[in-house]
Amino acid sequence: MLKGFRLTLGFLTRIPVNINWEVRDGDLEKGIIYFPMVGLVLGGISALSYQVAAYIFPDIIAIMCGMLALVFATGAFHVDGLADTVDGIYSARKRERMLEIMKDSRVGTNGVIAIVFDFAFRFAGLCTGKMLNAPLWLLFLVLPVAGKMVQGMVGYKGTYAREKGLGLFIGTLSGGRTLVCSLIGILIMTISFGICGLAAAVTVFVLIYGFRRYVEKILGGLTGDVMGAANELAEILFLLCLYGFFRIL
Template identity: 30%
Template sequence: MSQFALFKLAVIFLTRVPVALSGKVSDEDINLSSRYFALVGLGIGLCMACALWLLSLCLPMSVAILFTLGLGLLITGAFHEDGFVDVWDGFGGGWCKQQKLDIMKDSRIGTYGAVALIILMLSKYQLLLELSEGVAKLLFAVVMAQTLSRMTATSLIGKLPYVQLDAQSKVKPVAKVLQPTSRAILYASGVIVLLVGVSLFEFSVWHSLALLGTLWLTRWVCQQWFSRQLGGYTGDCLGAAQQICEIVVYVFCVVSLQ
């Protein structure tokens, strides 16, 4: 596939945006498309930020934030939130690896997942509301969170063995290899967003380095968590890692940009 086709495949994989893609898709194409996951996150973040700004012109900020979170769910089809819920249900309700995988592939939601989802969405709403005193900072935080969270979650690929689940479950096929070139493109996407933040907002180089360090630590914790629970990762694990990293970015912004 051409690089543009790989980018379109990444859009198809992570969102519900209707994109035409001709030809067959191989496992190698899926592996290569993961290099653009952070760029897709950047696009999602820009859409959400634009919607939030427009809604804030005619609605109270609290309502604008709520509707913007809803828009994010529509764009992605709650893809990552679904993985987050499945991970909490599986890890919370299963006693062994196979039982955890069986719970994770079940389309029903359990108590662990339901409570985790409520806390997740309330956390996003409250953290964004805390940032709403400065609209520019709020919009930047949304774009940054969508980009860097996908960069960090995708970078887990190759750090752990992939637990085969695709043939049995409702999840999409998942990239299992992240080549050095793909990893470089993935990281460059996040660095570009941080450089824009340094240039346009009160986000210093030290803030950027501290945030990258915090995300690296979060990734390490997720890596240890998945390894202990499953001995590897699934697509649901990557979705859960993305949601956790998104929350971490918002928390970091609340602490550092206030």
Template identity: 30%
Template sequence: MHAVMHGFLLALQFLSRLPVPVECPWNADTSRWAVRCYPLVGLLLGGIVALAGVLLQETLPTPMMALLLLSVWVVLSGGLHLDGWMDVADAVGSNAPLEKRWAIMKDPHVGSFGILALVFLLLWKGALLLALLDAGIGLAWLPLVVALARLGAVALLVLAPAARSEGLAWAWKQYLGQRDLLWSLVPLLIGFLLWPGWPWLLVALAPFLIGYGLWARRAFNGINGDIVGAAIEGGELWLLLNVWLWYSFATG
């Protein structure tokens, strides 16, 4: 039980900026449970964002509400995955050989491709949030989007090869197996209680992960921490689009 709790707190420390005033040990058991808890942390973060929207829905115009939700979303994660998104965009946009792309990804400075990728990502997320809010749709789907994107990160860590025998993704992978991916699905069973479109989102996530995993293997010979972080951001955008498609078809 201590390993489960410490694993959850490690995941919370790594995936969010929520304060965790406890020093948690890093070992095989706690790191494994940390990865298993990625979707659970996603449910928590998405729930906080949705709660902010519910509490303030009567006080703000819809465009400001969409911007508020997006802002809270970014702040809760501390921009961690956005950093990976920009690093990967700079590396890919350079069209450089593989070793040069790795050097660009490790560079702490952000280039023009990274800035453009960030701007378009946030614009698309904001536009989809605005469209969903403008349609008068509730926010029960939001925790599932955030959680499923982190389930995608678990799937990549378990199933995709590490590009190099170093770095954060490689360290996480040392203790992971397919059973850990199955464990990470357990918190998402609450999705059946939150939103009827949950199975559709789970199915929609699959082609994104397959395509992204194949692309990462071709472009970088596998994954690293930045590539997994970029997958979370891209997965959230992809799932937001699918929520919008779901309601567009459901309402005719």
């Protein structure tokens, strides 16, 4: 279990992980059950950075420090996927050209807009986090979990959109491991924010599944970039849904 967690941690983050054993085919896919826990590690880094900065700087700057720590810890891994996905599917080109655009290392106008709104929504949501009657560090802690807990559902029984390439988690995940990944994430959200966290987590699953179907209809399948985009969207949607359910419930 520890080896699987370390392998997954090394894959999803820039945290130095010494992997001194043979990695076999399928090992990364089995690590899907550790995705929410990796989210907690990333959230812990982000929350700690916020807390330390909050002792020195005004809250608004401390929030930016917490967000920046997450970027450094992940290398903006999923942000890049979001930009590539938006550049591709909103390019008004044919499917083959969309996939080519998504592989291009350059970021287009649509991708830049997506990145700006990604960070803008995240920053605004965290700045008003005290409205949730919960410590802001807790929001920093669990937010990355929201993005990781939907990854199994996005990749499960999916079809890789390209003829060749690495679709590590697309169509290769078992139903049991996918379910465990989802349930761990939902449990963390429920423990953290009660019934509102549970309702928000379930709503995020529904919305991200809709996103998956939308992309599949356009591209005829999924790519790693789409999974990255789903991560970013899930975090933003969880923030928005959490606020909504706190008002309702």
